[in-house]
Amino acid sequence: MSTPEKDKTRKFRAAKRMREIMTEYYIDAKSAVQTGRKVAWITSGGPVEPLIVMDVIPVYPENYGAMIGASHMGGDLCSKAEALGYSTDLCSYARADIACAIENGGPIGGLPRPDMLICCNNICGTVLKWYEIHARYFNVPLFIFDTPFCHTEFPEIARRYVRSQLDEYVSFLEGVCGRPFDLEKSREVGALSLQGQRLWQAVLDTAAHRPAPMTAFDAFFFLALIVTLRGTKTVVDFYQELLAEMNERIDRGIWAIPNERYRLLWDNLPVWYRLKWLSETFEAHDACLVADTYTTAWCGSMKYIDENNFFDSMAEAYTRIYLNIGIDEMVKTIYTMIDKYEVDGMVMHSNRSCKPYSFGQYDIQKMIQEHKGIPCMVIESHMTDERSFSESQTATRIDAFMEMIKQKKG
Amino acid sequence: MGPLNIFHQNADNPHGYARGLKARGKTILGYFCSYTPEELINAAGIHPLRLFGAKDDTGIADAHLQAYCCSLVRGALTDVLSGRLDYLDGAVFPHTCDSIQRLSDIWRLNTNLKFFADVVLPVKLTTESSRRYLEEVLRKFRSDLEKGFSITIPDERIRASIKTYNAIRTSLKALYRMHAKKTSPLTAGDLNAIVRGSMIIDRTEAASMLADLAAQIQAPGKADGSEKRVMLVGSVCEHPDIYRLIEQAGADVVWDDLCTGSRYFEGLISEEGDPISALARRYHERIICPAKHSSVTGRGENLVTLSQEHGVQGVIFLQLKFCERPASRACSWRSRPSCLPKVSS
Ligand code: SF4
Numbered sequence: 019m020s021t022p023e024k025d026k027t028r029k030f031r032a033a034k035r036m037r038e039i040m041t042e043y044y045i046d047a048k049s050a051v052q053t054g055r056k057v058a059w060i061t062s063g064g065p066v067e068p069l070i071v072m073d074v075i076p077v078y079p080e081n082y083g084a085m086i087g088a089s090h091m092g093g094d095l096c097s098k099a100e101a102l103g104y105s106t107d108l109c110s111y112a113r114a115d116i117a118c119a120i121e122n123g124g125p126i127g128g129l130p131r132p133d134m135l136i137c138c139n140n141i142c143g144t145v146l147k148w149y150e151i152h153a154r155y156f157n158v159p160l161f162i163f164d165t166p167f168c169h170t171e172f173p174e175i176a177r178r179y180v181r182s183q184l185d186e187y188v189s190f191l192e193g194v195c196g197r198p199f200d201l202e203k204s205r206e207v208g209a210l211s212l213q214g215q216r217l218w219q220a221v222l223d224t225a226a227h228r229p230a231p232m233t234a235f236d237a238f239f240f241l242a243l244i245v246t247l248r249g250t251k252t253v254v255d256f257y258q259e260l261l262a263e264m265n266e267r268i269d270r271g272i273w274a275i276p277n278e279r280y281r282l283l284w285d286n287l288p289v290w291y292r293l294k295w296l297s298e299t300f301e302a303h304d305a306c307l308v309a310d311t312y313t314t315a316w317c318g319s320m321k322y323i324d325e326n327n328f329f330d331s332m333a334e335a336y337t338r339i340y341l342n343i344g345i346d347e348m349v350k351t352i353y354t355m356i357d358k359y360e361v362d363g364m365v366m367h368s369n370r371s372c373k374p375y376s377f378g379q380y381d382i383q384k385m386i387q388e389h390k391g392i393p394c395m396v397i398e399s400h401m402t403d404e405r406s407f408s409e410s411q412t413a414t415r416i417d418a419f420m421e422m423i424k425q426k427k428g
Numbered sequence: 429m430g431p432l433n434i435f436h437q438n439a440d441n442p443h444g445y446a447r448g449l450k451a452r453g454k455t456i457l458g459y460f461c462s463y464t465p466e467e468l469i470n471a472a473g474i475h476p477l478r479l480f481g482a483k484d485d486t487g488i489a490d491a492h493l494q495a496y497c498c499s500l501v502r503g504a505l506t507d508v509l510s511g512r513l514d515y516l517d518g519a520v521f522p523h524t525c526d527s528i529q530r531l532s533d534i535w536r537l538n539t540n541l542k543f544f545a546d547v548v549l550p551v552k553l554t555t556e557s558s559r560r561y562l563e564e565v566l567r568k569f570r571s572d573l574e575k576g577f578s579i580t581i582p583d584e585r586i587r588a589s590i591k592t593y594n595a596i597r598t599s600l601k602a603l604y605r606m607h608a609k610k611t612s613p614l615t616a617g618d619l620n621a622i623v624r625g626s627m628i629i630d631r632t633e634a635a636s637m638l639a640d641l642a643a644q645i646q647a648p649g650k651a652d653g654s655e656k657r658v659m660l661v662g663s664v665c666e667h668p669d670i671y672r673l674i675e676q677a678g679a680d681v682v683w684d685d686l687c688t689g690s691r692y693f694e695g696l697i698s699e700e701g702d703p704i705s706a707l708a709r710r711y712h713e714r715i716i717c718p719a720k721h722s723s724v725t726g727r728g729e730n731l732v733t734l735s736q737e738h739g740v741q742g743v744i745f746l747q748l749k750f751c752e753r754p755a756s757r758a759c760s761w762r763s764r765p766s767c768l769p770k771v772s773s
Pocket residue numbers: 080109110111112141142143144145287371372373374375
């Protein structure tokens with residue numbers, strides 16, 4: 019275990035700035051009624067850039083779900099949703115968020131009331147029903163951005179369909195906001211979004227350094243901005259600062275895990291209510307979770323973005339995101355990450371909340387073992403509902419897994 | 429054997445029926461949900477067989493699917509991996525829920541059947557662009573079938589298939605209505621077997637047997653009218669015991685909103701004009717299943733209309749363990765309890 023002084027140097031300067039930005043952001047969102055701005059609730063993988071163009075404040079129930087999980091309020095809120103009739107099998111983000119909306123409770127006193135709802139099903143089908151429930155409850159307009167699943171390909175017919183929905187989205191926003199969409203501003207926002215994604219990728223890439231200056235647990239924390247404020251200058255400035263700090267750490271030899279010996283890859287959403295415990299448990303084995311498939315997803319479809327035509331290329335970029343592709347496509351991304359970050363093993367979070375992320379993991383595990391020859395382990399939870407987590411069972415599994423890695427690697 | 433027995437027998441033993449078909453040289457495609465355009469499969473001269481999945485030991489699926497996966501998906505994977513579906517020439521995966529979507533990947537990577545297709549329909553069924561896309565998906569599926577089996581599927585064959593399906597759906601609805609009006613000796617459990625059997629047996633034979641059955645039924649129902657009239661709502665019901673349990677409790681399922689029930693037969697296909705456009709129109713306009721979106725209140729309103737139309741006194745939500753869909757749906761319904769004569773679940 020590290021000493022307190024070491025902990026001090028290992029704290030990120032940028033963390034303070036990030037908290038400030040998030041606080042300002044939530045204050046802005048919560049005072050939108052007074053400032054006359056509109057608020058849209060939007061799914062985490064949804065096309066946010068048009069909202070930024072329209073000066074609408076995007077609010078993310080999923081980001082809020084993470085906050086609920088991290089503040090250990092998930093179990094209680096989920097049980098409230100269950101009392102309302104929602105099944106324990108439902109995604110814990112959805113359960114917790116629905117309970118918050120109805121109870122007006124949760125961290126920061128609940129989310130500001132939405133003026134509109136934007137639901138993109140590129141992450142799952144759950145959001146479709148979840149947003150319908152909100153649309154009925156708040157009685158506000160709902161826009162569904164339908165991104166056909168790309169098992170093995172992105173057919174031309176799907177491209178046309180999604181592209182036409184971008185126009186429908188713009189008309190929807192013009193209708194709700196009562197003003198025209200500014201194309202010039204759209205280009206600026208697009209450029210900032212791409213720049214933000216590039217910087218986020220660059221930040222994550224610093225963990226390719228051996229030893230790594232950051233862990234996936236840090237990425238889980240710093241992710242919030244690329245999710246919530248993508249397309250703004252704030253994000254670009256912040257990640258520039260964070261990137262500089264990462265590089266400075268590399269120069270000064272400040273490592274995330276002081277005695278990094280083993281490098282691991284995390285799959286699926288974080289277990290929000292056990293971040294610290296998990297990070298310490300792995301650290302005790304000198305293991306650093308250097309990368310993860312989750313935070314990478316917010317820059318993973320940059321390859322489909324056309325710098326000179328951001329708006330049109332959103333159709334492909336938002337459809338071919340990590341969760342909206344077949345598992346044989348997903349595993350290609352994982353192989354690249356294993357090589358890039360020089361990973362010794364993979365930790366798969368089998369997340370009862372998220373079926374599209376979790377089903378197929380066993381096949382992915384088999385493919386990784388066959389093609390990359392690295393061991394994989396599985397941790398089971400509901401990412402925001404702490405009632406489902408067994409610490410002792412997980413600790414035993416981690417110990418056994420690390421033993422295997424040690425034997426293999428020496 | 430009368431038609432009712434034939435439906436019961438084949439609903440109970442689809443594998444036996446399919447093997448018989450295979451022995452007679454028929455090509456068979458398995459499919460999962462009522463959004464599969466089986467009219468096109470039938471038009472191709474291929475037999476569409478609805479897969480319900482094994483109900484017994486699904487241990488073989490453990491290597492691929494976590495324990496928190498619904499029985500339908502686990503059962504289907506069990507069936508194919510254990511070789512019980514050795515008569516299949518292929519399978520068709522419509523885009524429905526997240527679980528079916530991943531089953532499609534796992535199936536594609538772990539089986540080696542001649543034909544495989546994902547039919548990724550839109551989830552949003554409210555716009556002209558989604559209708560257009562839906563139609564294009566159907567055209568693509570037609571050409572996938574043509575390529576996969578080196579055949580052509582002329583429009584006339586699709587029209588003929590549409591007629592067969594319209595006949596099946598009309599008869600099923602008539603049988604349901606007679607039951608709801610208590611003018612039929614058939615029980616709710618019989619109707620469930622008839623709908624499921626219609627997804628198993630040859631469609632032309634099904635159409636004619638259903639028409640015979642509807643014509644034969646004149647006897648009043650054996651129910652004395654004192655049972656409570658309930659509606660069963662959910663995804664798939666393939667457990668005859670549920671009907672027995674409900675009967676024993678003094679109630680009768682007079683209508684349902686199930687994938688293996690009214691959602692299968694509601695909505696006829698126009699027999700005029702371009703057959704693919706006509707098919708697309710039905711899929712775009714029919715009462716949706718919870719995996720799709722029409723309006724935010726559409727499903728709840730449909731349940732209210734159905735319960736009023738059929739004098740329903742209570743609603744039973746049938747939820748397959750680990751399925752998220754009915755869960756949210758049940759709640760959407762509960763959020764409007766005042767519309768209901770009585771709600772139970
Ligand atoms: S955690 Fe998974 S199921 Fe829940 S909202 Fe996110 S993508 Fe959907």
